[in-house]
Amino acid sequence: MRHAERTASDQTVAEGAALPELADGDSYYVSLGGGRFRSTIHAQGAWNAHEQHMAPASGIIAHCLALHDPRPGLRIARISYEILGLIHAGEFEVTVRTLRPGRTIELLEAELAAQGRVAIRANAWRLVTSDSSAVAAVEDRPIPPIAECERWDGSTEWPGGYIRSLEMHRAAGHRPGSGTVWIRTAHPLVGGAESPDWVRLIGLVDTANGIATRVPPGRGSWAFPNVDLQVHMYREPRGEWLGIDNSVSFGTDGIGLTSSVLHDEQGPFGRAEQILTLRKS
Template identity: 60%
Template sequence: MTHQLNEELEQTLADGDFYFEALGDGRYRSSWHSQGAWNPHEQHMAPASGILAYALENFQPRADMRIARISYEIHGLIHAGEFEISTRMVRPGRTIELIEAEMTAKGRTSIVARAWRVIQSDTSAVAGIEDKEIPGPDACSVRDISEKWPGGYIKSIEMRANDELRPGRGFAWLRTPYALVDTGDATALSSLVGMIDTANGVVPRVDPGEGTWIYPNVDLQIHMYRMPVGEWLGLDVQQSFGTDGIGLTSTVLHDETGPFGRAEQILTVRSR
């Protein structure tokens, strides 16, 4: 059955050194590099959130504004293969704007993303960041995250982590050799956002290889007080499981120049 499923998927997925193939008119096709970890026939939320960020960035862009927050609501299975993204203005404004992107596949909504765009101005006189820096990727050890997690997306990323990495706490650096979109025009923002959801698997409280528990996230909230740059994404992660089936993965986001924001993921913790 699994072999038949993989053959069917192979006929519908793009093949190349990218996560998504642009088909025009807001349509895309995912590649094997986008494959999820929980189910072989779904996309991983990380690159899916990246392609939605790409759509939001390119929707009626304004040079005087930038995206400060993106909120993702996961409506259900993120189907692999072809899908469509539609964008709209929710709340126009002179200094703030709220925009929305919706991913649909097989006639159903997969993800809805909303972003606040905020006017930019010089606030260097009062600037200050309280999040602590972490050692850079060169100071960390190479880790094979695919030893714990399956899927094409996990195999596509390079991970380096601190030696003190443990269940529930630690930091890691990620990068990928693959372009977010085959058009090659994705910014550092969209490309790095396309790896943030990996945070939920960096310091898992329960080894996913045990097969006893699953803990997928139902959302992803990203706040950025600075625009990220470069190809490395740093994730300073802590993960908590409550006693009633709900967990939380909280992350300080870094690039090689320092912290740039935070991410939160609510988890549905379930026994198999």
């Protein structure tokens, strides 16, 4: 769950100041055309009411990367997101360009800018696909299926419209610092637009930093926002459910790490990492 280095004035809305007008609706975003979008209440962040959650924000960037000069026979295998500042709620723009063109390997870059500054910069490797089934093997272990997990309401721990938009199921053995959760959403990423399964699932991955919190978030405890999100996919995921099997480590000098193995209903398909800045709240 998102964040980056920012000033104290960025982190809270001044007392008595109005929150941005967050549109309601079925989707996380409304397209305004030309790479411009408006966030709805479903994209609202957990750390601050006037920002977007990194999860749907990373999803809308993945959506734009998927639309950029599509290449049959290639797919995105890794996306690296750097969170450069508060992701303002409301209107914003996503721009995409090809940094390194190639016949079998390409590097793309995307930027999400809001209120005159870049909030997220992402690089994505797009690689040629081929039949490697003869040597295919996976070391990541499967997780309990959804039917064996109990329904969990993440909004009892986290505020914000994004968390309220999710259906979540938690596996047995869940504890602070380690847990397994299945997540899906009934809301489309962009109103009136189709997104591939992998894009919609990428738009849920950043939830990982909030599913097995080592310490409760909030005043009088610790804040542990992530400043990045790295997603590697050795298989293209399918379906509507994202399984996250994660662990959270806190170091002794104010830095932590959330590490996750990512699953769909067919099994594991990749990994995610989030570096954390630990701050006494």
